[in-house]
Amino acid sequence: MAYVDFETPKELIPQIIEMLSVAKESGKVKKGINEATKSIERKTAQFVVVAQDVSPEEIVVHIPMLCKEKGIPYAFLPTRKELGQAVGIAVGTSAVAVENAGGATEKLHDILKKLPKQESREKKV
Numbered sequence: 001m002a003y004v005d006f007e008t009p010k011e012l013i014p015q016i017i018e019m020l021s022v023a024k025e026s027g028k029v030k031k032g033i034n035e036a037t038k039s040i041e042r043k044t045a046q047f048v049v050v051a052q053d054v055s056p057e058e059i060v061v062h063i064p065m066l067c068k069e070k071g072i073p074y075a076f077l078p079t080r081k082e083l084g085q086a087v088g089i090a091v092g093t094s095a096v097a098v099e100n101a102g103g104a105t106e107k108l109h110d111i112l113k114k115l116p117k118q119e120s121r122e123k124k125v
Contacts, residue, residue: 002061003063004050005064006116007076008076012075012115019107019108020049020104021088022102023100025103027098029096030098031087031096037063037095039097039099040063041070044097045072045098045099046072046101047073047098048067048074048095048096049074050077051078051092051093051094059094060095073115075111080093
């Protein structure tokens with residue numbers, strides 16, 4: 001997977017899933033590639049999560065690059081199914097953008113501190 005440019009630490013995966021499920025209830029979450037892309041381009045996304053099992057990968061390859069360009073932190077979850085379940089939909093989804101973490105804001109800050117640092121990634125949430 002050429003678009004996966006770093007490995008999300010295994011211990012962060014359950015925290016990201018939990019944060020997404022809280023954010024979908026009390027905040028604002030954009031689901032799907034198109035919605036996530038728009039959220040990134042408008043700089044309304046605070047955090048973006050992309051599935052690692054997307055096929056064909058060309059449909060999400062732009063997301064990490066766009067996030068870096070806009071200074072938006074992002075991470076990867078192993079499967080589309082996990083990502084879909086985390087945001088409360090019955091089908092898998094390839095990408096999710098958190099625009100407002102709501103009750104999960106503190107958890108999001110903790111996750112951002114533990115993610116591997118990347119260039120132009122120092123946007124404050």
